[in-house]
Amino acid sequence: MMLSRVGDTLYWMSRYLERAEHTARLLDLQLHLMLDQTEINPVRRWNHLLKSLHLPPLETGQPDAFEMTHWLTFDPSNEFSILSFISAARENARHVREQISSEMWEQINRLYFQVKQTSIGDIWNDQPHEFFRSVKEGVHLFQGITDSTMSNGEGWSFIQMGRFLERANMIARLVDTHYQQFAATALDQTVNFNFLEWVGLLKSCTAYEAYCKVYTADVRPDLTAEYLILNPDFPHTVRYSVDRLTIAIQAAAASTESKRARHVTRLAGKLRAMMDYAQMDEILADGLHNYLETIQTQCTQIHNAIYSAFIVYPADEFVN
């Protein structure tokens, strides 16, 4: 048996950490891509990043890379900065400290202090890359510690739900934003224009090497989309995330034996089936944007259903 508040807190702890990692990956790539001289102007590039992160576009003027990186990484007044995400994750962990392992608590603390005690000045002149890498590794370490030190019971299921719901949603958004920006050319041809951007998309999901093993270094927009959306084996694809999300929801539903959980398991199963039986050519024919938007909408519905099944439900339905 687990308190609803505890499930809620574990879920958000996990979502915030996933967001922190995602932001670190995108920002790392952004700075990397800006090293090469390309056609794309900085305003367009930053707006593209902001859109991928669900943030509003720049209002005016020329964005300054230093300022933007500070704002998205260290600014405590920006609730979408890496620091804010990690701080929120830590705050959540602290409220359920007796439910998570000491090792998990120590790692999230280490990660928090590492980011909090670094400033943009410390990383800007040397290697921002090293810093972002350490953030990613810090989150990976937390996930590894979680998997090997926490009982894989109901609490763990809520952590898994948060992690994979966030990831499915984020990747769908990222791919969608990218295609709207760069998919002007034929989708079934090898890209030669904006090649770095397409490699960048794969890299921002740490999927470039894995992609090459399946499709060789022949980077084609349709194959890239197929890989990031439908590949069942790679951990940073939509389908893999939805699979894990569904398994976690089913596990929570089984351990609570809650009737209300039927709705959420149905929604998760529906999304999973939509991915299992999809083919890329059909998706492209119907419009990739629509498909990805449907995924994001369904993720929101699943989130709401998780809440009404386990966390904030009407009191009188559950009195027994």
Place this chain on the structure above:
Amino acid sequence: MDEPAQPIPRVPAFQQYEFDNAYDEMFAADGSTRAHYQDIYDLLIRLTPEEYQRRKTAADITFLNQGITFTVYGHEDGTEKIFPYDLIPRIITRAEWDTIERGLTQRITALNLFLKDIYFDGHILNDGIVPREMIYTCKHYRRQMKGVAVPNDVYTAVTGTDIVRDETGQFVVLEDNLRVPSGVSYMLANRHLMKYVFPRIFGAYGVRPIDDYGQRLLATLRSLAPRRREDPTIVLLTPGVYNSAYFEHTYLARQMGIQLVEGRDLLVHDNVLYMRTTAGLKRVDVIYRRVDDDFLDPLVFRSDSILGVAGLLNVYRAGNVALANAIGTGIADDKAIYSYVPEIIRYYLGEDAILPNVETYRLNEPKSLDYVLKNIDKLVVKAVGESGGYGMLIGPHSTKAEQEEFARRVIADPRNYIAQPTLALSRAPCLFDSGVEARVIDLRPYILYDGDKVTIVPGGLTRVALRRGSLVVNSSQGGGSKDTWVLNN
């Protein structure tokens, strides 16, 4: 009274050890070591600085790894400190403990009868033993509890009574904590630590175990559950992660295997209390609450409280949930009412108090007030509702201006103050980097009561004023703790 002892063997470890007119736990008046401290003494004079550091480091690591820390307020980075502790145990002989145990059993039995009487018939008021206005002017009196039956007539399931030793070595009660006494986790943690750091001497001493406190507390709480409920659900209600005793709340919940809940996890429906779980609402039968009366139910007490549950008092009145401790038990924590405890014991049990109170002047009595105002520089003056070493004047350690200020306050509101003679509290040896030094200590045993019997695990929290010259043992003011060994024989 013991004369200040002189002929103490001036071994290096004891260079800094000072004596005055207070009772010394380790050394008798003639400077000889008390028999039950002899083995500890021998250990201390043999302990090299390196050996000391090694054990101290091992102890620190044990505390840190167990997460036995408290949060320092005002640090936004959430710095956590180890609770200060001392490595020399405080030793209580079997005979001393028997007196303490009998005294506390008597006291807690009488206080529960007193609380029931106050909230029902008021015989003790009608008979003029305790003045009626004392009760109705007490800020811990809860009129909402008038006529409310509590399970097994148990008002205080858990009490932490503070006991000190005066110059003659006599144990006296300094105050009763009948509301939400804390510190028991440090009692258990200190024991765990000592068994780990000094296993051999611990084994040789024949110390009575305290490790079953969690089970005993759980059994006490279970006995309070509404009768018709089989396999009752028991929870620990905490104010939350920002409370300074949060560590203890998580620790006790784990020890007992019960859920640690906050007010927002609970709700009242049709006069039944539930907690929200992922599997739906689950009925709650007993609350071990670590939240003060004022915050328990915003419909009845402080309406700005978000730590409690709206409607809880009605559930309680209907007999659908048990609270430990009951609401309104703080009456006897009022230091003016405390002064009546010997009379209360005599009234209900027909016995003399086994453990005496500290002599206390009630300032609503004109003769006492007059005496106290004339001698304020020699006395300790305390506000009746304060604790934790706050709101008090220690006459001999105060300035003329402070004394005048306190005298003004006392005259303005005599009911709100009491005075006591300045006590020389007993000293016990404590281990520092510089060697062994004597420090002021007290003792807080934890007393469980289920309406049938009183259970006291043999021991308690010995608090110590670690700062040289300090009389205040509270952890908020530089106090620490040490393990308490009650011997088998």
